[in-house]
Amino acid sequence: MKDARTxxxxxxxxxxxxxxxxxxxxVELPYTTLRSMLERGIGNASIDNxxxxxxxxxxTTDQLEKMANDKDYEIETIAAHHDGDEWTEEELEEIERFKxxxxxxxxxx
Numbered sequence: 001m002k003d004a005r006t007x008x009x010x011x012x013x014x015x016x017x018x019x020x021x022x023x024x025x026x027v028e029l030p031y032t033t034l035r036s037m038l039e040r041g042i043g044n045a046s047i048d049n050x051x052x053x054x055x056x057x058x059x060t061t062d063q064l065e066k067m068a069n070d071k072d073y074e075i076e077t078i079a080a081h082h083d084g085d086e087w088t089e090e091e092l093e094e095i096e097r098f099k100x101x102x103x104x105x106x107x108x109x
Contacts, residue, residue: 004068005042012057018105027056 017023020038024031029052037045037053042064054061 003041003043005064006038008064008067009042009053009057010038012059013053016057018102023056027052029053 013020013023017026020034021031024034027034029049033049034053037049042050042053050061050064054064
């Protein structure tokens with residue numbers, strides 16, 4: 001059984017990245033290291049690698065701890081939010097199409 005922090009990291013990567021490999025590349029971490037972190041648990045990883053992963057997810061290590069300790073904690077990330085007032089209807093539709101594209105690619109990995 002993985003600790004809550006590990007499951008949160010896994011969930012956020014799955015939501016935000018097209019694949020684990022792509023995420024690992026984006027944070028300049030070998031894929032095997034990321035995979036090991038998720039298999040053995042975040043608590044067993046080096047702090048430097050945990051920080052890299054958190055930065056790649058646009059969260060702090062403090063936010064990760066809060067999420068792990070509070071089921072109702074809501075994370076705010078730049079990538080996860082967009083304000084409808086800043087986007088045209090066409091742009092919002094394009095964003096939704098892109099999200100579906102990314103989800104479809106993730107399903108293939």
